Amino acid sequence: MTESGYQDREQSEIKHHAIRLYLEAAARIVGSAFDIKYVDCCAGPWNSRDSEYRDTSFGIAFDVLKASHAELAKRGRVLSIDCLFIEKEPDHFRLLDAFAKKQTSLGIKVRAENWDFVERIDDIVHYCSPRGAFPFILIDPWGWKLAGISQISPLLKLKPGEVVINLMSSFITRFVNDPATDLSDLLGEDFPELRKLSGTELEFAVVRKYCDLIKREGKFSYVCALPVMKPDTDAFNFYLIYATRHPKGVEVFKQVEKRTEELTHLVRADVQRRQRQEKTGNFELFDSQVLYRERKYQQLAEENRVRAKKRVWQLLAESDSVSYDDCWAEALQFPAVYQSDLREWLTEWEKDGKLQVKGRKKPTEVLKRSYGHSLALPGKSR
Ligand SMILES: C[S@@+](CC[C@H](N)C(=O)[O-])C[C@H]1O[C@@H](n2cnc3c(N)ncnc32)[C@H](O)[C@@H]1O
Structure with missing residues (x-):
C-alpha cells in the first residue's frame, strides 16, 4: 500500500493495525477504572517515513491514548495516562526524545529513556507500580x-x-535444529524435543510452548497469539503474543485478530499486484483481490480448528461438567479459531446426542460466556 507509507514493510502496517485496535478497545475499558501506564520497551523509531511518527508503535500508542483520554473525559472520567518509551540506540533515541518532548497533551505525560530495557527492568516495574495504575x-x-x-x-x-x-516465529523455527542455539529461555529446557517436528506442526508447537511459558511465568489466565504474515511470501513472519488475566481481554483481542486478518489479505493482495505489474509492465484495472493467492492462513485456520475441537472434547471428557466459559477460553486461545467455530462444534455434538447443555433459560438460548451455561458428556454429568 504505497499511499500508506508502509511499502516494503507491510508487516509493520499489519502489526501497527493490531496494536492500534487493541489499545483503542483496551484503553477505554481499563481506563474507566484505572490510571494507565503504557510502556513501549523497544520503541524505535525504526524505518519510520512519517514526520509525525504515525507509522511507529509509539506514535500510534500516543495517538490512541490521547483520543481515549478525551473520550473518557467527555464521559466524566478523568484519568492520568503516562507513557514510557524506551530505546537503546542513541540515534533512534534522539528522535524519540524529541517526539516525547513535543507532546504536551493535557492528562498524558510522555517520557523517553535511552535505556536497555532488560537492564532497567526494576525501573520499569517501579514506574508501573503506583496504586490504581494498570500497565500495558x-x-x-x-x-x-x-x-x-x-x-x-x-x-x-x-x-x-x-x-x-512480538515473537519472531520465522527466525525461531529456523534455529530449532541448530545445535549451537540454546532456545531454552524461550521454549523451555525440553525445547530439543521440538526437533522431531517440522513445517506447520513445528511452528504451532513453538508458538504454543512460548504462550504456555508466558502464562505460567506471569500467572496469566489467557494467552492468545495473533499471526502476522510476510507481505510477499505465503508464510508467517511473527506472532503478537497477548497475555491477560481477564476474559474480556480475550474477547477484545480475538476481534482484533479477525480485523487484522482482513487487513492482512488486503495488504498482501496489493503487494502481489504490485509484483505482477513490475514483472509484466501491465497496469491491472481490476481489484487486487481478484487474483489474490494465499494458502498458509487458511491452512493455519483449518489445522487449528481441528486442534481446538479435539482439545475442547478432551476437556469435556476429563470432567463431569465444564462451563461454557472454560471451553470458550480453551478454544479461543488457538490462533484463527473463533466463537462461531466453538458454537458449531457444540451444536453438532448436541444434535448427535453426544453433549448435554445445562443452564439455558430457554431452549433456543445461544451459548454465551457469563451466562452460566455448562456442558457435559451424557453419562458423565451429575
Ligand atoms: C523492531 S524495532 C521497534 C519497532 C517499533 N516497536 C515499531 O513497531 O514501530 C526494535 C527497536 O528496539 C530497539 N532495541 C533493541 N534492543 C533494545 C533493548 N534491549 N532495549 C531497548 N531498545 C532496544 C532497537 O534499537 C529498535 O529501535
Whole structure:
C-alpha cells in the first residue's frame, strides 16, 4: 500500500493495525477504572517515513491514548495516562526524545529513556507500580533473544497488567535444529524435543510452548497469539503474543485478530499486484483481490480448528461438567479459531446426542460466556 507509507514493510502496517485496535478497545475499558501506564520497551523509531511518527508503535500508542483520554473525559472520567518509551540506540533515541518532548497533551505525560530495557527492568516495574495504575507493556525487539522468559519475567508478573510481545516465529523455527542455539529461555529446557517436528506442526508447537511459558511465568489466565504474515511470501513472519488475566481481554483481542486478518489479505493482495505489474509492465484495472493467492492462513485456520475441537472434547471428557466459559477460553486461545467455530462444534455434538447443555433459560438460548451455561458428556454429568 504505497499511499500508506508502509511499502516494503507491510508487516509493520499489519502489526501497527493490531496494536492500534487493541489499545483503542483496551484503553477505554481499563481506563474507566484505572490510571494507565503504557510502556513501549523497544520503541524505535525504526524505518519510520512519517514526520509525525504515525507509522511507529509509539506514535500510534500516543495517538490512541490521547483520543481515549478525551473520550473518557467527555464521559466524566478523568484519568492520568503516562507513557514510557524506551530505546537503546542513541540515534533512534534522539528522535524519540524529541517526539516525547513535543507532546504536551493535557492528562498524558510522555517520557523517553535511552535505556536497555532488560537492564532497567526494576525501573520499569517501579514506574508501573503506583496504586490504581494498570500497565500495558509492549515488547517488540529485533530477533528473539529479548523475548526470553528470564529477560522479561518481572514485566510478566506485574499485576494488574497486560503484555504484548512480538515473537519472531520465522527466525525461531529456523534455529530449532541448530545445535549451537540454546532456545531454552524461550521454549523451555525440553525445547530439543521440538526437533522431531517440522513445517506447520513445528511452528504451532513453538508458538504454543512460548504462550504456555508466558502464562505460567506471569500467572496469566489467557494467552492468545495473533499471526502476522510476510507481505510477499505465503508464510508467517511473527506472532503478537497477548497475555491477560481477564476474559474480556480475550474477547477484545480475538476481534482484533479477525480485523487484522482482513487487513492482512488486503495488504498482501496489493503487494502481489504490485509484483505482477513490475514483472509484466501491465497496469491491472481490476481489484487486487481478484487474483489474490494465499494458502498458509487458511491452512493455519483449518489445522487449528481441528486442534481446538479435539482439545475442547478432551476437556469435556476429563470432567463431569465444564462451563461454557472454560471451553470458550480453551478454544479461543488457538490462533484463527473463533466463537462461531466453538458454537458449531457444540451444536453438532448436541444434535448427535453426544453433549448435554445445562443452564439455558430457554431452549433456543445461544451459548454465551457469563451466562452460566455448562456442558457435559451424557453419562458423565451429575
Ligand atoms: C523492531 S524495532 C521497534 C519497532 C517499533 N516497536 C515499531 O513497531 O514501530 C526494535 C527497536 O528496539 C530497539 N532495541 C533493541 N534492543 C533494545 C533493548 N534491549 N532495549 C531497548 N531498545 C532496544 C532497537 O534499537 C529498535 O529501535
